[in-house]
Amino acid sequence: MKMFEAAQSSESVSGPPSRIDYVVDRTFRGLAKLGAWMxxxxxxxxxxxxxxxxxxxxTEYHLGFLTSTTWDANKDQFGILPEIWGTLYSSLLALIIGGFFGVIMAIFLTQDFLPPRLASIFRTIVELLAAIPSVVYGLWGIFVVIPAIRPVADWLHETLGWLPFFGTTLSGPGMLPAALVLAIMVLPTIAAVSQDALRLVPFRIKEAAYGLGATRWEAILKVMLPTASTGIFGALVLGFGRALGETMALAMLVGNSNQISLSLFAPANTLAALLALNFPEAGETEVKVLMYAALVLMLITLAVNVAGTAIMTMTTQQWVKRK
Amino acid sequence: MRGPLDSPQGAWPLPNLKRSLTEPRSLNSTLLSGLAWACAVIASVPLLSVLYMLLVRGGSRLSLELFTELPPAGFEEGGGFGNAIVGTFVTVGIGALISIPFGIIAAVFLAELGPDSKLAAWARFCAKTLTGLPSILAGVFAYALVVLTTGTYSAPAGGVALALLMLPTVVLTSEEAMKMVTQKMKDAAYGLGCTRTQVIVKVVLPTAMPGILTGVMLAIARAAGETAPLLFTALFSNYWLVEDGEVHLMAPIASLSVLIYNFSGMPFENQIELAWAASLVLVMFVLIFNIISRAFGQSKV
Known part of the structure; x- marks a missing residue:
């Protein structure tokens, strides 16, 4: 006690925290905690x-809303089965294309294929792909992708038209251009998260494979990928989640047609696009129905994202513990 | 006498350590490497194509008039999107004003005050989940919360939607940045008798500032390009925010991204040209913020 009194009485600049300091400290810490709660x-x-x-x-439409296929505001009939189908189908296609390129890109950037300077150029390209707004991709899709794939689509329809995937002609907007643009948009997510997963694999595991005489790709395919597989799976799940909720590029490219079709060239619709197109001009009944559709979309994406985040947290902990 | 180490030369021939390209295993490896190169190049084509189109189609229309005029109606020639640029700044600004202070103070708790607490674990998990929230749902939320309550589409409604999307980026990157501050510096401050608040405000935050700014810039860049959350919160307007000396804050407001969306579906060449020009301006804006954030990221201690 003597010591503190001495400190207070002398002209020294030092001293115990004043009452104000205590109050400020308490308030600040309380605020921070409140922030976390928020x-x-x-x-x-x-x-x-x-x-x-x-x-x-x-309460009005029950679960029939999820399985009905009509959307008619005049008759008060609403159903979102085509949209659910379109959302899942487009996301799955995008995941197949974007996942393939994304994982290869991640391998390419982490497994010493490139001198550091070139690697940083490719890394920047992937990051810039993620930075471009989706509405710009939509615009690009309308004026570049659709004209570019039309000859290919026509040829596929003529020669392989008996396959359900090529069953219709591409008349402008449709599933394929939407899925392609969507694939470009999920590629950066998948590439970035897979890179993290591959980097988590301890260096000595790869060294051991090389030491046994494995070629580069034997090391990658038989050692690196299986070891990082949980993390890469997490990356694919997160990419899928991103694709499910993507709105603008789809609203501009998918064609907004209320139908269920396996054809890649047929127009379709997705939940997010349905919300984007109908909300701005919705009347009172329609807003209620759209809220239901939004809830469905939210639950789907929430489940997928929670799964993805949980997988990623698990893999990180796994390696941190072993190290 | 032969020592045990002098093995007869011919009995154990040295293995051939050279890898021949025709051997199936190495051939496989070379082919796959070629495939990986091809994939990497193909994956870069869309970016180059987008940038090329922006420069050619958007660049040809670039002029001063774009930044000062209002959007044209149907068959009108000329025009610009000055009000949309202002609108983007205002909505993103409102979003930043809400999300940045809130995000940083929540990050303080996650990084410094209770990093191992249950609350922090849950908050972190929620923030990560919010990162994957479809942007359109942020719009639906802001619509339910602000538009239905105030009864009008407005800049604050758009700002709330954008804030929701910026928040997780700000929180997670700020937390990372604050965790990078070395324990020694904090211990030194505690040793001098600082309270925890003083340590955080005078040592941790200034040291972590470059990292925090990286997150903030990234969040702003992302928010500026968002369209879906603004579609039915800020809506669109063909007029200036400030007209006849009056600020119409509680009224629909234009933004670059919604303008691109609206004009992309129009059958008029003039509007489509404007959409490309607006895309160029928007992408420049986004890229500039990305580059600034990188500059901050590199100047880390």
Whole structure:
């Protein structure tokens, strides 16, 4: 006690924290804690608010809403089965294309294929792909992708038209251009997360494979990829989640047609595009129904994203522990 | 006498360590490497194509008039998108004002005050989940929360939607940046008798600032390009934010991204040219913020 009194009484600049310091400290720490709570609150509010607004439509249309295929505001008939199909189909196609290129890109950038300077150029290209706004991709899709793939699509339809995938002609917007642009948009996510997964694999595991005389690709395919497989799977799940919720490029390219078709060239629709196109001019009944559709989209993406995040957290912990 | 180490030369021939290209295993490896190169080049084509189109089609229309005029109606020639640029700045600005202080203070808790607490683990998980939130749902949320409450489409409604999308980026990158601050510096400050608040405000935050700014710039760049959350929160407007000396804050407001979307579907050549020019301006804006964020990222301690 003597020591503190001495400190206070002398002209020294040092001293114990004043009462104000204590108050400021408490308030600041309280605020920070409140901030962390607010993040939880926002997610809860998001689900509850959309859920609450969707309740009237849920009680009116029940689960039949999910399996009905008509959307007619005049007759008050609503169903989103075609949209659910379109969302899953387009995302799956995008995942196949974007996943293939994304994982190869990740291998290419992490397995010493390139001198550092060239690697950083490719890394920048992937990052810039992610930076371009989706509405710009949509515009590019309308004026570049659709004209570019039309001859290919016509040829495929003529020669392989008996396959359900090529069953219709491409009349402008459709599933294939939408899926292609979507693939470009999920590629950066998949490439970035897969790179992280591949980097987590300890260096000595690869060294061991090389030491046994494996060629580069034997080391990659038989050692690196299986070891990093959980992380890469997580990357694909996160990429799928991104594709499910992507809106603008699809609203501009998918054709907004309320039908279920396996054909790559037929126009279709997705949940996100349905929301984007109908919300701005929706009347009161339609808003309720759209809230229901939004809730469905939210639950699908939430489930996929939570799964992806959980897988990633698991793999990171796995390696951190072993190290 | 022969020592045990003098093995007869012919009995154990040295293995051939040279790899011949025709051997199936190495041939396989070379082919796959070629495939990987091809894939990497193909994956870069879309970016180059987008940039080329932006420069050619957007660049040809670039003029001063674009930044000062209002969007043209149907068959009109000329025009610009000055109001949309202002609108993008205003909505992104509102989003930044909400999400940045809030995000940083939440990150302080995650990085410094209770990094191992249950609350932090849950908050981190929620933030990561929010990263994957479809942007259109941010719009739906802001619509339910702000538009239905205030009864009008407005810049603040758009700002709230964008803030929701910026928040996770700000929180997660700020947390990472604050974790990079070495324990020694904090210990030194505690040793001098600082309270935790003083340590955070005077040592941790200034040291982590470059990293935090990286996150903020990235969040702003992402928000500026977002269209879906603005479609039915900010809507669109053909007029200036400030007209006749009055600020119409609680009214629909234009933005570059929504302008691109609206004009891309129009059958008029003039509007489509404007959409390309607006895309060029928007991409420049986004890229500039990306480059700034990189510059901050590289100047880390």
């Amino acid at each position: 993040i939880l609150a926002i997610v809860a509010a998001l689900v509850l608010e959309v859920g609450r607004k969707a309740v009237p439509a849920i």
